[in-house]
Every structure is written in structure tokens, then in C-alpha cells.
Amino acid sequence: MAEENVIEMLHITKEFPGIIANDDITLQLRRGEIHALLGENGAGKSTLMSVLFGLYQPEAGVIKKDGREVKIHNPNDATALGIGMVHQHFKLIDVFTVLDNIILGAETTRAGFLRRKEARAKVEALSQRYGLKVDLDARVEDITVGMQQRVEILKMLYRDNEILIFDEPTAVLTPQEIDELMSTMKEFAKEGKSILFISHKLNEIMAVSDRVTVLRKGRHIGTVDTGSTSKQALSDMMVGRSVQLEVRKEPARPGEAVLSVRDFCVPSKAHRRNAVDHVSFDVRAGEILCVAGIDGNGQTELIYGLTGLEKSSGGCVTLCGEDISHASIRRRGAGMSHIPEDRHKHGLVLDFTLEQNLVLQQYREKRFQTGGFINRGAVREYAQRLIEQYDVRSGQGPATVARSMSGGNQQKAIIARELDREKPLVVAVQPTRGLDVGAIEHIHGQLVAERDKGRAVLLVSLELDEVMNLSDRILVMYEGRIVGEFDPKQTDVQELGLYMAGAKRMDGEKEGKGA
Amino acid sequence: MKEKWSALMEKDGAKSVAASLLSILIGLLVGCVIVTISGLSSAALGPGAVWDGIRLVLGGILSTGRDAAGGLTFGFNPANVGNMLFRATPLILTGLSVAVAFKTGLFNIGAPGQYLMGAAATLVTALSVPTASVPAPAVWLLAFLAGILAGALWGAIPGLLKALLNINEVLACIMTNWIAANLVTWIFDGSIWRNMEENGKTGYVYKTARNGVETAKWGLDAIFPGSQVNWGIIIAIALAAAVYILMTKTTMGYELVSCGSNRHAARYAGINDRRNIVLSMAIAGALAGAAAALYYLSGNTEFYWSTYQALPAVGFNGIPVALLAASNPIAIIFTGCFMSMLNIAGQQLTNLTGFNEYITDVVIAAIVYLSAFSLLIKMMLSGRKKHRVPAADGGPAADAGKEKGGGEA
Numbered sequence: 001m002a003e004e005n006v007i008e009m010l011h012i013t014k015e016f017p018g019i020i021a022n023d024d025i026t027l028q029l030r031r032g033e034i035h036a037l038l039g040e041n042g043a044g045k046s047t048l049m050s051v052l053f054g055l056y057q058p059e060a061g062v063i064k065k066d067g068r069e070v071k072i073h074n075p076n077d078a079t080a081l082g083i084g085m086v087h088q089h090f091k092l093i094d095v096f097t098v099l100d101n102i103i104l105g106a107e108t109t110r111a112g113f114l115r116r117k118e119a120r121a122k123v124e125a126l127s128q129r130y131g132l133k134v135d136l137d138a139r140v141e142d143i144t145v146g147m148q149q150r151v152e153i154l155k156m157l158y159r160d161n162e163i164l165i166f167d168e169p170t171a172v173l174t175p176q177e178i179d180e181l182m183s184t185m186k187e188f189a190k191e192g193k194s195i196l197f198i199s200h201k202l203n204e205i206m207a208v209s210d211r212v213t214v215l216r217k218g219r220h221i222g223t224v225d226t227g228s229t230s231k232q233a234l235s236d237m238m239v240g241r242s243v244q245l246e247v248r249k250e251p252a253r254p255g256e257a258v259l260s261v262r263d264f265c266v267p268s269k270a271h272r273r274n275a276v277d278h279v280s281f282d283v284r285a286g287e288i289l290c291v292a293g294i295d296g297n298g299q300t301e302l303i304y305g306l307t308g309l310e311k312s313s314g315g316c317v318t319l320c321g322e323d324i325s326h327a328s329i330r331r332r333g334a335g336m337s338h339i340p341e342d343r344h345k346h347g348l349v350l351d352f353t354l355e356q357n358l359v360l361q362q363y364r365e366k367r368f369q370t371g372g373f374i375n376r377g378a379v380r381e382y383a384q385r386l387i388e389q390y391d392v393r394s395g396q397g398p399a400t401v402a403r404s405m406s407g408g409n410q411q412k413a414i415i416a417r418e419l420d421r422e423k424p425l426v427v428a429v430q431p432t433r434g435l436d437v438g439a440i441e442h443i444h445g446q447l448v449a450e451r452d453k454g455r456a457v458l459l460v461s462l463e464l465d466e467v468m469n470l471s472d473r474i475l476v477m478y479e480g481r482i483v484g485e486f487d488p489k490q491t492d493v494q495e496l497g498l499y500m501a502g503a504k505r506m507d508g509e510k511e512g513k514g515a
Numbered sequence: 516m517k518e519k520w521s522a523l524m525e526k527d528g529a530k531s532v533a534a535s536l537l538s539i540l541i542g543l544l545v546g547c548v549i550v551t552i553s554g555l556s557s558a559a560l561g562p563g564a565v566w567d568g569i570r571l572v573l574g575g576i577l578s579t580g581r582d583a584a585g586g587l588t589f590g591f592n593p594a595n596v597g598n599m600l601f602r603a604t605p606l607i608l609t610g611l612s613v614a615v616a617f618k619t620g621l622f623n624i625g626a627p628g629q630y631l632m633g634a635a636a637t638l639v640t641a642l643s644v645p646t647a648s649v650p651a652p653a654v655w656l657l658a659f660l661a662g663i664l665a666g667a668l669w670g671a672i673p674g675l676l677k678a679l680l681n682i683n684e685v686l687a688c689i690m691t692n693w694i695a696a697n698l699v700t701w702i703f704d705g706s707i708w709r710n711m712e713e714n715g716k717t718g719y720v721y722k723t724a725r726n727g728v729e730t731a732k733w734g735l736d737a738i739f740p741g742s743q744v745n746w747g748i749i750i751a752i753a754l755a756a757a758v759y760i761l762m763t764k765t766t767m768g769y770e771l772v773s774c775g776s777n778r779h780a781a782r783y784a785g786i787n788d789r790r791n792i793v794l795s796m797a798i799a800g801a802l803a804g805a806a807a808a809l810y811y812l813s814g815n816t817e818f819y820w821s822t823y824q825a826l827p828a829v830g831f832n833g834i835p836v837a838l839l840a841a842s843n844p845i846a847i848i849f850t851g852c853f854m855s856m857l858n859i860a861g862q863q864l865t866n867l868t869g870f871n872e873y874i875t876d877v878v879i880a881a882i883v884y885l886s887a888f889s890l891l892i893k894m895m896l897s898g899r900k901k902h903r904v905p906a907a908d909g910g911p912a913a914d915a916g917k918e919k920g921g922g923e924a
Contacts, residue, residue: 309783330785338783346783351776356769360784363769372765 004031005067006194007052007083007163012061014047019395021047022058023218029163034185034195036205036226038238039215040436041408042393045198046088048215049165052196053085054078079106084156085165090148094141098134099123102155119158126157130184144296146177153184164188165196170204175464175497176294182208200238200436202231203465214238239438249448252472255285258424258456259306259336264315266298266305268480274313275301277480283425288447288457290471292464294500298480299460300341303429306458308332309346320424333361337418341429341460347414348402355383355398358417390416391442408439415443419450426450429460444470464493478502531841534893535886538839539853542882546572549877550870560869568870572878575860581867595863597735597742599855601813604747605630607851608806609833611758612670612799614842616684618762619795620775625673625688626803627830628695629666631822633804634811635699636665638818641723641811642708651727655812658728662808663801669695670800671793678789684796692830696822703820710817720818729814743816747809752848754805759844761798771795803830835879838886841893854879 007029014022022044029035039045050056052063054072062069065081072078078085092101099116102123108115120136127134132150140148149169156164166185170178185195185208199205205212206226214221214237221237235243260282268275276298283289293299304310306317308329317325319335340346348357359368359379368378383398392412394400402410415431428447432440447470451457461467467474467488474486476499484499484506498504547569554565567587571578576599577589609626616623641658649657673687703709703720710719723729730745762768774781774791782788806829811818836854840846861875885892 307783328785329782333785340783345777345779347780349773349777349780352773360773360780363766369766372767374764374766374769376764 005029006031006065008064008067009048009052010062010064012048012051012058012063014044014051014056014058020218022051024061025215025218025220027213027220028223029194029196030211031194032189032192033210034189034197034208036209036212037196037198037215038200038202038205038212038234040200040238040438041406042217043215043238043436044218045215046167049085049167049196049198052078053083053165079159079161082160082162083165084159084161084163086149086152086156086167086169088167088169090152092140092148092151095139097137097139098143098147098151099136101140101151102136102158106159123154123158126154130157130187131180132184146173149173149177149181162192163194163196165198167198168200169197170199170201176501178204202234202437205234206231216240235437238436243437243441247444247448247469250452252287252451254287254472255454257282258285258320259283259458260316260318261306262316262318264302264305264317265313266301266310267313268301273480275480276305276312278315279477279480279482280315281475281482281485283456283458285424285456286451286454287472288451288459288470289473289475290459290461290467291475291477292461292467292496292500293477295462297477297500299429299477301480302477303338303341303427303460306332307336307338307427333423335423336425336427337421337423339414339418339426339428339431341433343407343410343414348410350401350403352402353398354387354392354394354400354402354405354413355379357402357413358383358386358398361417361421386413386416386420389420390446392416408435411435411443412439415446419446424455426455426457427460428457430462431459432461432463432466440466464496467496468493476500478505530893531843532846535839535841535846535850537892538882538885538888541885542878543573545881546874546878549874553870553874557869564869567868568864568874571864571868571870572860572875575863575875576856578860578863578867587867593739594741595859597739597744599852599859600739600748601743601745602855602858603852604751605806605810605829606832606836606854607748607751607755607848608802608809609830610836610840610847610851611755611833611844612802612806613833613837614840614844614847615758615762615771615802616795616799617837617842618775619771619791620778621674621677621684621792621795621799623670623673623688623796623799623803624685624831624834625670625691625796625800626806626833627826628688628692629669629800629803630807630827630830631692631695631699632669633662633666633807634818634827635702636804637662637808637811638708638720638723639702641728642721642726644726646727651729654726654728655730658723658812659805659808662804662812664804666804666807667797667801670803671797674793674796677796678792692826693823696824696826700821700823709820716817718819718821720820722815722817723812724814728812730809730812743813745813747813750805750809751851754802755844755848758802762844767794803833806830806833832879832883835883835886839882854882857882 005028009025009027012022012025013020025044025048027048037045037048047056051058052072054074054077057073063072064070070081072081093104096104099120103119108118123136126132132154134147134150134154135143140151169181173181182204185197189195197209209226211223211225212229212234213223214234216238262280264276264279265274266276279302291299291302301310305312308327312325315325316323319332322335324332344350349360359382362368363374368375380398386392387397390412393409394405402413411431419426426447431447432443435443447457447459459471471488474488474491474496475482476484476486476496478500479502486496550568550572551565554560554568555562570587574589576595577592578595579588579590579592582588609630612626612629613623637658640661641654644654644657646654669691672691673684676682676687677684708720710716710721730747732745735744735746762772770781770786771791771794774786774788778788810816832854836847836850839850857875857879861872864870864874865872
């Protein structure tokens with residue numbers, strides 16, 4: 001049974017103008033296995049999965065299902081073959097209920113009328129059986145990202161899919177949710193479903209997969225049994241060179257406080273209470289201060305409040321001795337770089353070219369404009385320098401439209417823009433979210449370099465590995481308050497986890513809720 | 516232009532042109548079909564008249580009348596071309612008005628109202644500042660600026676409502692259109708500017724020529740004898756170029772477009788998004804006001820002041836002009852001319868055949884209808900590939916579905 005291939009993708013080649021995304025790739029998925037697909041951004045993982053899901057037609061190669069050659073022209077064909085996919089960016093309709101989203105496209109009807117009752121029973125049964133807790137009547141816009149993902153999984157199960165593709169499923173989840181997902185995936189495999197798991201997180205791949213196929217720059221590098229390989233071996237295969245998995249840095253030599261936050265409050269959009277509730281801390285020159293916490297505990301609002309995207313409702317913020325509590329975004333920007341949490345929403349104008357995006361913060365500076373006219377030569381030159389210096393890869397260089405760039409390179413572009421502004425404070429919110437090992441290594445190195453130049457770095461991260469690796473000091477946020485301060489050398493992930501879940505507080509009092 | 520400021524624009528450009536041409540072609544075909552059906556079903560017309568009609572729908576601008584034998588003659592007709600340019604002037608400007616708003620993520624359906632306010636301000640200024648004491652060119656300039664200012668203010672209202680109260684600009688524009696229509700009627704009703712001198716005219720304002728205020732012709736009347744064309748068209752073309760430069764080469768344009776493409780990112784970069792929404796609508800309004808000013812300052816055009824029952828079509832026609840041009844200011848010069856060319860063709864149809872001019876209105880309507888689909892046509896032309904071309908991994912594949920729903924409008 002173990003050797004039976006459910007899906008075979010043989011010698012798949014897919015070209016795009018100027019780039020071969022998949023070059024003669026062969027992937028064999030056995031029944032009941034969890035098969036990880038590992039590769040950097042731009043390695044061709046998503047393209048290969050899109051071919052399998054019928055979104056692209058390959059130029060060469062065949063796909064076989066249970067040994068028989070099949071043609072998959074569109075996602076409907078894929079669904080008919082029992083192939084389901086959880087996309088990295090969920091494909092849900094925000095204003096529909098969870099139930100409606102699950103049955104959408106596969107509705108049971110009688111005489112044109114929806115038969116929600118039958119559907120509900122089926123979904124409820126599935127949800128119970130696999131422990132996928134969802135609120136069927138909640139609207140998708142009101143539920144957490146973790147639950148949205150469970151909805152996507154239920155969608156596949158509802159369609160009785162046997163082959164499940166997970167495209168970077170853990171990028172948006174909290175550590176606890178990741179654990180749940182892993183065990184759900186194992187359960188699926190035990191029942192004979194076959195899983196393709198796209199990731200570049202080595203920990204997860206090692207934990208959950210049976211075999212790993214590694215892609216690099218569109219080529220098939222190798223397929224190995226997870227049991228007979230190691231993290232280091234995999235990452236070397238993926239990147240093509242030896243990779244530094246740990247961040248190497250000297251002990252911090254913090255100087256004076258660059259940013260001082262006192263009794264800071266930011267109102268919540270959803271509730272009456274403050275999302276950030278009387279928070280006080282300093283970020284000193286030459287240190288990386290990390291705010292850790294589970295998503296939704298006020299980190300986003302804290303950064304919005306500090307950068308001016310959201311109005312604060314109390315407290316005082318001092319940047320380099322200047323009170324900026326009520327300053328405009330632009331005035332704050334004079335003293336801080338901001339690598340935003342959401343690169344598509346805040347970080348980039350996706351329809352602008354790379355060079356236009358690279359001067360998004362600086363276009364008004366003298367060197368880029370004369371009398372209100374943009375100096376294109378200077379912009380082009382500057383963009384070219386940043387692209388080279390920060391290794392931003394794109395199809396057409398400075399003239400590439402940002403939307404067409406891969407996520408990792410989009411992020412590199414933002415980081416290039418922000419760090420090159422050379423401001424005393426660097427605010428970085430989840431700077432490595434959804435990026436591959438090589439890019440993460442690069443970005444971490446740059447943040448450490450900023451620190452060593454004597455800049456203050458305020459890092460917000462949901463990834464505990466990153467928090468432990470990178471920071472000189474850790475603050476844990478829970479429900480809008482700072483519940484603990486730690487030295488990464490004297491704490492561990494378990495202890496942080498307790499504080500993040502609200503089970504412990506620094507002042508000693510134990511709270512019964514959470515975790 | 517050779518700078519590839521935006522590679523997307525470059526690549527998209529060709530597709531936009533193709534999509535627009537396709538819309539135009541289909542529109543003209545519809546016109547021909549209607550000519551054929553109505554011609555063959557009418558006893559008075561018949562196949563010969565149908566052939567004449569089709570030729571005029573397609574080439575009315577070149578029609579020079581009929582020869583002695585009764586056959587249609589074609590050639591360069593300076594009066595037609597001149598009139599086409601004259602009528603294109605306001606269309607180009609209202610097209611620009613809509614396009615500027617489009618580029619900044621707003622839908623300016625308020626051009627008719629802005630146009631009316633511009634017309635009223637222009638006419639009142641041109642007719643009431645005495646040319647005896649102030650030189651006529653100065654009055655002209657004053658009236659022109661008054662029109663622009665009135666349009667800008669009227670456009671700024673929906674902009675303010677959107678920026679401060681987040682009221683949808685389409686709703687606010689529709690409201691302000693009708694407020695303008697009634698306001699203008701009220702301004703002229705019982706005023707001293709009503710034309711009481713010419714018999715049989717009750718609903719019209721005096722021509723500005725009465726006060727000696729006219730747009731200069733400076734040689735254009737020699738090139739296009741017998742037409743109404745004046746330097747207004749040159750001003751319109753200059754404004755189109757100015758808008759192009761503003762939107763693509765200046766920091767102001769950069770701010771406007773970035774607000775339109777991604778308001779959040781613009782805010783993040785310290786750009787005042789609210790200010791830019793107001794600014795964008797004010798510029799749009801100013802252009803619509805300029806359209807009215809140039810049209811009525813020609814000296815021999817009459818303004819029907821009782822506007823409360825109907826909004827000026829030229830305001831709405833800015834929408835197809837902008838859509839056909841894919842909001843490119845330079846292309847708008849041509850689409851504006853094309854729309855007015857159809858108008859001339861309609862006239863020729865009435866003058867020379869038994870068909871009436873409304874057939875070209877149907878052609879225009881069909882094109883308007885299709886131009887709304889030009890985004891769709893563009894997408895069909897580029898196939899499904901376009902959205903997936905660029906990078907290999909991650910973004911494009913995942914975003915492909917999302918992008919399809921997007922588009923500028």
C-alpha cells in the first residue's frame with residue numbers, strides 16, 4: 001500500500017515569459033503519505049501545485065491519477081479527481097457564513113432551493129470527526145484566521161477530496177494552532193488521504209512529513225525520506241549552499257533610550273476597551289527589543305499607535321527626545337523606519353513599479369524631485385542601487401510591477417526602502433512572515449547589522465524561534481498589556497508560552513484563564 | 516514617455532488600444548445593422564439609401580454633400596472637421612475630469628453638475644463684466660477662470676464628503692448634479708442674462724458675443740472655413756498634456772495615484788489621503804468646469820438655462836471618453852474627437868439621407884455600453900495568461916483569482 005502512487009506528476013515543465021518556473025519536475029505522491037514540498041520563494045512550488053490544481057497548463061509533462069493519465073484543465077477537473085487545495089491566501093467570501101462558504105460550489109439543492117440542513121449535518125459530522133471546531137453560522141469576516149483555515153480544510157473534506165494540498169498553511173497560525181493542524185494532517189494520512197504540504201519551515205516538515213521533495217529555481221533537487229535526513233541537510237539542498245540557521249550576533253551594547261513609551265493606550269476598533277492598555281517601555285539604541293505574543297493581543301494596535309496609523313487615546317511617546325504622541329505620520333517617519341505587518345496593505349502600492357515603491361517614503365526628498373517634478377533618473381539610479389545592495393530579484397528590474405513579484409522579494413524591497421532611510425528607530429513587524437530560510441537569514445542579519453550600527457530596533461514577532469533568536473530583550477503582550485519582560489538567554493519557549501497565553505504574569509499573580 | 520516608468524502601462528497600453536478599437540468597431544457595426552434594418556423596412560428608403568446610410572455612419576466626417584447626379588461625394592470637408600474639433604473640446608475635458616478621478620480611485624459621475632456650475636459662473640462673468648471698461652480678453656480669461664473655479668468647488672464637495680465622512684462619492688455626485696441643475700435654473704430664472712432680444716427664444720442665456728467676449732480663432736477659421744472651431748481645442752489639448760504630466764511626472768500626481776491605488780500604503784508613507792481625495796475631486800471638477808467655460812465662451816453657443824429637468828449629456832459622455840481611452844490623458848484627446856465625429860456623422864445623416872441623426876446616438880450608446888466592458892474585453896484579449904505571467908511562485912498564482920475582480924474602475 002505504501003508504494004502505491006495516487007498522483008504522479010512526470011517531467012512537468014511550465015514556462016512564463018522570461019522564466020522557467022518548473023523545469024522537468026517529477027513528483028510522486030503515495031497513498032496515505034504526507035509529502036512535503038520544500039523550496040525557497042520562487043522555486044516553483046506554488047506553480048507546480050497550480051498545475052496540479054488546474055490553474056495552469058504545463059508546456060510539457062503528464063499527470064497521472066492512480067496510474068491513469070489525466071488532463072486537468074481547471075479546478076473543477078481537479079475537484080472531480082478528488083484533489084483539494086488550501087491556498088495560502090484563503091479563498092473565502094467574507095460576508096458569507098462559514099456554512100455557506102463550505103458548500104459554495106457544491107451545494108445540495110432541490111428544485112433550485114438550497115438544502116442547508118443536509119449540508120449542515122454533513123459538515124457538523126466532519127467537524128466533529130476531525131476536531132475541526134468552527135462556528136457554522138458566524139460570518140467569515142468575524143472569525144479568526146485559524147478558524148478560516150479550518151473552514152478551508154472542511155471545504156476539501158466536504159467535497160470528499162482524497163488528495164489534499166496545503167499551501168504554506170502555517171504561515172498565519174499561532175504555535176498552538178500549528179500543533180493542531182499537524183495532528184489533523186497526521187489523522188488524514190492515517191485514513192489513507194494523501195497530503196501535499198508546501199512549506200519552507202523545516203521544523204514542521206521534520207515533524208509531520210514522510211517524504212520531502214526539494215525544489216530550487218524551478219528544478220527538482222531531490223526527494224528524500226524525512227527519517228533519513230536532517231534540517232541542515234534539507235536547508236542546504238533548498239538554498240544550494242550551507243545556511244546559517246542560528247542568528248550569529250555579539251551581545252548587545254545598549255545605549256540611551258531612543259523611543260520611550262509611557263502609559264500608552266490605543267483604542268480597539270472592535271471593542272470599547274483599549275487594545276493597548278497603559279503600556280510603558282523603552283527601546284534603547286543598539287538593542288533589539290522584541291514584543292512577543294499571540295496574534296491579536298494588541299501588538300498590531302501598538303505599532304499603529306506608535307507609527308501614527310491609528311490615534312492613541314492616552315499616554316506619551318517620545319522619539320529621540322521629541323514628543324510625537326500626536327505628531328503626523330510624516331513627522332514620525334522622520335525618526336523611524338517602519339517595516340509594516342501587512343506588506344500588501346501598507347508596505348507596497350502593488351500596481352506601482354518596484355522603483356516607485358522604493359521611493360514611497362522618500363519621493364519628496366530633494367534628490368528625487370525638483371520643483372514638484374519627479375527626477376526619474378535619480379529614482380532609477382537609487383532603485384538600482386537598492387536592488388543590488390539588498391538583492392531584490394524581479395523580472396524587469398526597477399520597472400517590474402510590484403504585484404508580479406514574489407512575496408519574499410516584495411518584503412526585501414520594503415526592507416531595502418526602510419533600512420536605507422537610516423533612521424534611529426527601526427520598527428519591524430513580522431519582517432519574515434511567509435519567507436523562506438534564505439530570505440529569513442538575510443533579513444535577520446540585516447536587523448542585527450542595524451542594531452550594531454547603534455539603531456534601536458523594535459521587533460514584533462509571532463514566531464517564537466525568531467523571538468528567541470534575534471532579540472536582546474523580550475516583552476510579552478497579553479490582552480493589550482505587557483505581562484512580562486525577559487532576557488532571551490534566561491528564558492525558554494515554554495516559559496514565554498505561558499505568559500503569552502495569559503497563564504502567568506510578571507507581578508506573580510496567576511490567572512486562571514487561557515492555555 | 517520612453518522612460519518605462521511603468522512597465523504595466525506599456526504592456527497594457529497596446530491591449531487597451533485594441534480593446535477600445537474593438538468596442539468602436541462593434542458599435543459601428545451595430546449602427547450599420549440598424550441602418551440596414553430601418554432602411555429595408557421603410558418603403559421610402561430601400562437598398563440604395565441603406566448603402567448611403569452605411570457610408571455616412573462610417574465616413575460622415577468626410578462627407579461633402581451630393582453631386583449633381585444625386586450620389587454622395589466624399590473628401591476633406593473643413594467645416595465638418597472644424598466642427599468636430601469644436602465639439603470635441605468639452606468632451607475631451609469632461610473625459611479628463613472622469614479620468615483624473617479614475618486614476619485616483621474615485622468615480623466622478625458628477626461631471627454634469629460641475630459642468631453646469633462652470634457654465635453658469637463663466638456666463639455670468641462673461642456677460643456682466645463690462646467690456647467697455649475691461650478689455651475683452653481679460654474678461655474672457657476671468658470668465659474662463661471663474662468656470663474652472665466653480666467646477667473645482669462643486670467637485671470638491673463630494674470629495675470632502677468622501678474624505679471626512681466616508682460618503683460614497685458616486686452618491687454625493689448624483690446629489691450635487693441635481694442640486695447644480697436646480698441652482699443654475701434658479702440663478703438665471705428672472706435674471707438679466709436671459710435672451711429677450713431674439714424672438715421666440717425664452718429658455719436661453721445671451722451669447723457671450725453680445726458682450727464682445729469670444730474665444731480667439733487665430734487662423735483656425737482659415738484652416739477650417741465655415742466651422743465653429745476656435746482655440747478652445749488647443750487649450751483642451753494643452754490641458755490633456757498638462758494632466759498627463761501632472762499624473763505621471765510630478766510628486767503631486769504620485770501622491771494622487773498612490774492614494775487611488777492603495778490608500779493604506781499612501782497613509783503609511785505619510786501622504787495625507789483625505790487631502791488627496793478632495794484635491795483629486797477638485798481637479799476633476801475644475802476640468803469639467805473648463806469644459807463648460809470653453810464651450811460657452813466660443814461666443815456663438817447658447818446656454819439653455821432651464822436645466823432642472825435634464826443634465827447635460829456632455830458631462831456624462833466624459834465617462835465613455837475616459838473609459839475608451841483607459842483613462843490615459845493623451846488617448847482622451849483622440850477618443851473625445853472620435854465621439855464628436857460620430858455626432859457630425861449623425862448630422863450628415865440627417866442632412867443628406869432619409870435617416871435621422873438618432874442612429875448615431877445608438878452607435879454612441881452601443882460604444883458607451885461596450886466601453887464599460889472594455890476592461891473585460893482587455894482581459895479577454897490578454898487571455899488568462901496575463902495575470903500569471905510574471906513571477907514563478909507565491910504571489911501571482913495565489914492572487915490570480917483576486918486580481919481578476921479588480922481593475923481600475
